[in-house]
Amino acid sequence: xxxxxxxxxxxxxxxxxxxxxxxxxxxxxxxxxxxxxxxxxxxxxxxxxxxxxxxxxxxxxxxxxxxxxxxxxxxxxxxxxxxxxxxxxxxxxxxxxxxxxxxxxxxxxxxxxxxxxxxxxxxxxxxxxxxxxxxxxxxxxxxxxxxxxxxxxxxxxxxxxxxxxxxxxxxxxxxxxxxxxxxxxxxxxxxxxxxxxxxxxxxxxxxxxxxxxxxxxxxxxxxxxxxxxxxxxxxxxxxxxxxxxxxxxxxxxxxxxxxxxxxxxxxxxxxxxxxxxxxxxxxxxxxxxxxxxxxxxxxxxxxxxxxxxxxxxxxxxxxxxxxxxxxxxxxxxxxxxxxxxxxxxxxxxxxxxxxxxxxxxxxxxxxxxxxxxxxxxxxxxxxxxxxxxxxxxxxxxxxxxxxxxxxxxxxxxxxxxxxxxxxxxxxxxxxxx
Amino acid sequence: xxxxxxxxxxxxxxxxxxxxxxxxxxxxxxxxxxxxxxxxxxxxxxxxxxxxxxxxxxxxxxxxxxxxxxxxxxxxxxxxxxxxxxxxxxxxxxxxxxxxxxxxxxxxxxxxxxxxxxxxxxxxxxxxxxxxxxxxxxxxxxxxxxxxxxxxxxxxxxxxxxxxxxxxxxxxxxxxxxxxxxxxxxxxxxxxxxxxxxxxxxxxxxxxxxxxxxxxxxxxxxxxxxxxxxxxxxxxxxxxxxxxxxxxxxxxxxxxxxxxxxxxxxxxxxxxxxxxxxxxxxxxxxxxxxxxxxxxxxxxxxxxxxxxxxxxxxxxxxxxxxxxxxxxxxxxxxxx
Numbered sequence: 001x002x003x004x005x006x007x008x009x010x011x012x013x014x015x016x017x018x019x020x021x022x023x024x025x026x027x028x029x030x031x032x033x034x035x036x037x038x039x040x041x042x043x044x045x046x047x048x049x050x051x052x053x054x055x056x057x058x059x060x061x062x063x064x065x066x067x068x069x070x071x072x073x074x075x076x077x078x079x080x081x082x083x084x085x086x087x088x089x090x091x092x093x094x095x096x097x098x099x100x101x102x103x104x105x106x107x108x109x110x111x112x113x114x115x116x117x118x119x120x121x122x123x124x125x126x127x128x129x130x131x132x133x134x135x136x137x138x139x140x141x142x143x144x145x146x147x148x149x150x151x152x153x154x155x156x157x158x159x160x161x162x163x164x165x166x167x168x169x170x171x172x173x174x175x176x177x178x179x180x181x182x183x184x185x186x187x188x189x190x191x192x193x194x195x196x197x198x199x200x201x202x203x204x205x206x207x208x209x210x211x212x213x214x215x216x217x218x219x220x221x222x223x224x225x226x227x228x229x230x231x232x233x234x235x236x237x238x239x240x241x242x243x244x245x246x247x248x249x250x251x252x253x254x255x256x257x258x259x260x261x262x263x264x265x266x267x268x269x270x271x272x273x274x275x276x277x278x279x280x281x282x283x284x285x286x287x288x289x290x291x292x293x294x295x296x297x298x299x300x301x302x303x304x305x306x307x308x309x310x311x312x313x314x315x316x317x318x319x320x321x322x323x324x325x326x327x328x329x330x331x332x333x334x335x336x337x338x339x340x341x342x343x344x345x346x347x348x349x350x351x352x353x354x355x356x357x358x359x360x361x362x363x364x365x366x367x368x369x370x371x372x373x374x375x376x377x378x379x380x381x382x383x384x385x386x387x388x389x390x391x392x393x394x395x396x397x398x399x400x401x402x403x404x405x406x407x408x409x410x411x412x413x414x415x416x417x418x419x420x421x422x423x424x425x426x427x428x429x430x431x432x433x
Numbered sequence: 434x435x436x437x438x439x440x441x442x443x444x445x446x447x448x449x450x451x452x453x454x455x456x457x458x459x460x461x462x463x464x465x466x467x468x469x470x471x472x473x474x475x476x477x478x479x480x481x482x483x484x485x486x487x488x489x490x491x492x493x494x495x496x497x498x499x500x501x502x503x504x505x506x507x508x509x510x511x512x513x514x515x516x517x518x519x520x521x522x523x524x525x526x527x528x529x530x531x532x533x534x535x536x537x538x539x540x541x542x543x544x545x546x547x548x549x550x551x552x553x554x555x556x557x558x559x560x561x562x563x564x565x566x567x568x569x570x571x572x573x574x575x576x577x578x579x580x581x582x583x584x585x586x587x588x589x590x591x592x593x594x595x596x597x598x599x600x601x602x603x604x605x606x607x608x609x610x611x612x613x614x615x616x617x618x619x620x621x622x623x624x625x626x627x628x629x630x631x632x633x634x635x636x637x638x639x640x641x642x643x644x645x646x647x648x649x650x651x652x653x654x655x656x657x658x659x660x661x662x663x664x665x666x667x668x669x670x671x672x673x674x675x676x677x678x679x680x681x682x683x684x685x686x687x688x689x690x691x692x693x694x695x696x697x698x699x700x701x702x703x704x705x706x707x708x709x710x711x712x713x714x715x716x717x718x719x720x721x722x723x724x725x726x727x728x729x730x731x732x733x734x735x736x737x738x739x740x741x742x743x744x745x746x747x748x749x750x751x752x753x754x755x756x757x758x759x760x761x762x763x764x765x766x767x768x769x
Binding site for chain 2: 055057059129182183186187188189190192193194196197198200201204207208341342346349350353404405408409410411412413414415416418419422423
């Protein structure tokens with residue numbers, strides 16, 4: 001029973017922290033932490049699937065999160081008819097040519113031998129590349145010329161935004177399949193470096209391919225599953241209810257929208273958590289842990305280690321994609337410039353390790369706790385610095401510098417937390433059983 | 434004459450920048466490969482160690498400039514380098530003592546060490562931003578050019594100009610000196626030989642009485658020196674910006690893996706191959722081809738294979754190709 005006690009205590013403490021934020025700071029801020037905490041928990045579950053279940057080291061989480069965000073734009077924005085007629089078909093033809101030349105290159109590589117094989121493959125790739133650029137570039141120019149200030153991209157499918165979340169997951173899963181196919185089965189560091197690379201490339205593509213999602217011009221005004229605050233404030237009924245509860249309508253509308261998101265996110269988290277929990281305790285989960293603990297033995301028992309790894313790598317990345325799509329929906333805009341590896345990859349790792357790798361509850365707790373600390377350290381930093389430097393004169397250059405840079409403390413403190421947990425409690429707050 | 438003009442344009446825009454960039458990558462990759470060979474993990478904190486070293490160089494340079502010390506035509510940063518190297522050495526020895534040694538004694542799996550290095554990366558990154566801030570810092574001084582475009586045109590009478598920046602010249606000279614010193618150390622000294630022995634076969638090395646802690650300490654010292662030098666040279670050549678060093682991690686790892694992880698010679702070759710591929714693929718060839726091809730064949734477009742924003746894609750594609758076809762790299766590194 002003490003195990004149960006420990007878990008309840010930890011989650012109770014976490015709930016108290018968030019409620020405390022609501023009571024002492026503001027409920028808006030508390031709900032902000034709750035919503036991002038929910039998304040972080042889902043991300044941590046995805047990474048825990050890969051690392052905790054299978055021991056796969058993925059440092060490309062940022063890329064999969066960003067792909068999820070792209071999924072929202074591609075699925076839920078209305079299509080730009082003019083852009084489609086200007087070059088939609090041609091862009092797709094170009095992409096098909098590109099894919100076809102890769103397939104042709106693989107085919108050539110498999111069929112030929114010796115020197116002809118290398119030359120042939122490179123030749124096919126070169127020819128394919130120039131044909132691809134020939135078809136693709138004019139179409140891109142045509143699309144980007146259509147009302148560049150407002151659209152200048154193809155738009156999406158115009159689907160309901162909730163459908164965009166699974167679509168984001170599918171996009172991330174596709175990318176993960178490509179990476180996994182090449183890098184799995186090699187030593188563990190190689191997967192790390194390959195995923196690090198793919199994440200940078202996904203971000204580079206999203207920043208530069210304006211025809212796809214407007215690049216750094218950002219897509220704003222994404223459809224949302226919740227009503228707009230302005231509409232709520234203008235609705236008689238809502239204002240009436242807010243008045244009767246004694247809250248001013250503007251605050252009430254923001255709280256209402258945030259709470260709505262919390263409910264939605266909680267539903268997704270519960271679904272994914274239940275699925276992960278079932279998977280962990282199924283024969284499949286036992287096999288995964290057996291592979292993680294001793295690959296050689298598992299292989300000797302006839303398990304196809306690389307295939308299983310690929311499977312779980314794709315699954316975990318899909319979960320990250322879903323979380324990324326949710327985050328973009330919450331923001332209401334896609335801003336490729338805002339994806340930073342320290343925030344979207346390495347911070348998630350801190351969550352998983354601190355929470356307890358291999359334990360789903362631990363990952364959820366880690367997601368909430370680390371996101372809470374990450375937000376709060378930024379706030380506490382200047383206060384702490386002001387306290388530390390209280391003895392110095394106000395125009396002291398060192399004091400000014402210290403207080404100005406205090407915001408950078410959050411990276412430092414996350415690193416310290418990670419190292420301390422790894423050293424003194426490597427199994428995390430809620431260890432694997 | 435057209436041929437010469439084309440050649441000059443090619444050197445100016447491709448060869449010289451690529452050689453300088455390649456030297457910087459090679460120095461970075463040497464650090465990664467040495468850590469890999471001796472301590473047996475991929476050090477994700479290497480980029481930020483470079484940033485830390487470069488930051489020390491910037492600070493010492495400012496201090497020297499403030500005291501009115503300079504090297505005339507050469508950048509003051511060269512004078513600051515020894516102090517910065519010393520500072521970085523102290524830092525890595527502290528991190529080794531406080532962080533890595535515990536896991537070494539535990540014989541932890543390499544992937545745990547990678548995660549630990551991630552924590553160190555966070556701390557260094559925060560530290561650098563805390564001390565010097567996240568913005569661009571310029572610290573190059575002295576002559577800007579060895580040969581400027583105008584001088585070159587006057588000298589040769591060619592239409593195309595050639596510029597060699599002082600930072601590029603210094604990069605190459607310093608890199609060559611470093612590599613010579615490193616190989617002399619690894620091949621000729623007792624400590625260097627024990628390092629190689631330890632890298633080849635740990636058990637055998639221990640049996641023959643090599644002190645592993647000593648080997649590890651020397652490795653960190655060398656890595657600190659290489660990282661600081663690489664970081665400072667890169668900062669002199671471009672400009673110092675903390676975040677850029679993290680982005681350099683990918684081409685550096687690609688260089689080390691392409692050459693064969695754990696193989697110093699491979700790291701150098703890998704660095705240059707990656708640098709040349711990046712620059713040639715993202716360069717717009719219109720000008721050079723305009724000189725070299727007959728008028729009728731002269732290209733209309735820019736003839737740029739990939740936009741410069743995709744330069745990371747180049748190292749990534751090379752990396753993937755190596756992983757697929759030759760995981761041990763060109764020079765047969767470790768792949769276990």
